[in-house]
Amino acid sequence: xxxxxxxxxxxxxxxxxxxxxxxxxxxxxxxxxxxxxxxxxxxxxxxxxxxxxxxxxxxxxxxxxxxxxxxxxxxxxxxxxxxxxxxxxxxxxxxxxxxxxxxxxxxxxxxxxxxxxxxxxxxxxxxxxxxxxxxxxxxxxxxxxxxxxxxxxxxxxxxxxxxxxxxxxxxxxxxxxxxxxxxxxxxxxxxxxxxxxxxxxxxxxxxxxxxxxxxxxxxxxxxxxxxxxxxxxxxxxxxxxxxxxxxxxxxxxxxxxxxxxxxxxxxx
Numbered sequence: 001x002x003x004x005x006x007x008x009x010x011x012x013x014x015x016x017x018x019x020x021x022x023x024x025x026x027x028x029x030x031x032x033x034x035x036x037x038x039x040x041x042x043x044x045x046x047x048x049x050x051x052x053x054x055x056x057x058x059x060x061x062x063x064x065x066x067x068x069x070x071x072x073x074x075x076x077x078x079x080x081x082x083x084x085x086x087x088x089x090x091x092x093x094x095x096x097x098x099x100x101x102x103x104x105x106x107x108x109x110x111x112x113x114x115x116x117x118x119x120x121x122x123x124x125x126x127x128x129x130x131x132x133x134x135x136x137x138x139x140x141x142x143x144x145x146x147x148x149x150x151x152x153x154x155x156x157x158x159x160x161x162x163x164x165x166x167x168x169x170x171x172x173x174x175x176x177x178x179x180x181x182x183x184x185x186x187x188x189x190x191x192x193x194x195x196x197x198x199x200x201x202x203x204x205x206x207x208x209x210x211x212x213x214x215x216x217x218x219x220x221x222x223x224x225x226x227x228x229x230x231x232x233x234x235x236x237x238x239x240x241x242x243x244x245x246x247x248x249x250x251x252x253x254x255x256x257x258x259x260x261x262x263x264x265x266x267x268x
Contacts, residue, residue: 031157041167054088056095118145133164140168196233
């Protein structure tokens, strides 16, 4: 009979809790994803699964049960938890009963595929994991080519980012570069036009030419883009606003620009 883990003192249970911390994720090179759709998306996309975490009392989806059994026969570790402990570990209402510890992927912009119609989103010092997950999901929705994180940014493998991406993290290339100079060097080397978003820009994004391959560059939620990055961009564009607000949520801003790019060309 398969052992069911029911104690929070179990080494694996303790490790799963620790992986909510960025320091531990970086040190081990793994992260946790919870939920039927995201776990399934990770497996389908070929991400390396270190361990499946399953609560037999909660997981009733037969195709998912078969998938776990097939992965187990192929040699992937499967740990089974009691329902109460599983719910405490995943910290989610109405958990589906399946999660996984995945091996993270590292890489810089040079590993991205820059095809002729490619559209990227570059994010400078973004801090909110929910915003990042939303942007990754939108890039996936429009067929974008990838997301580039610049500088000291939120971790794309943070639980809130993974959750907000709704599985799109496993379909979209997300890369990191420690400083903006490397990003601009990559853009110049690959002929990628950089359109920087700024509320102070003279040109609105509806009238600006979009000539892929291109990258929309957006700044942090609090400060926007610094002047030196705006100066290095190919163009500076703004999203027109006529109400009382003078800024938009970064996820909303990215979505507006991505869908304008999608409207202008069927293939990004």
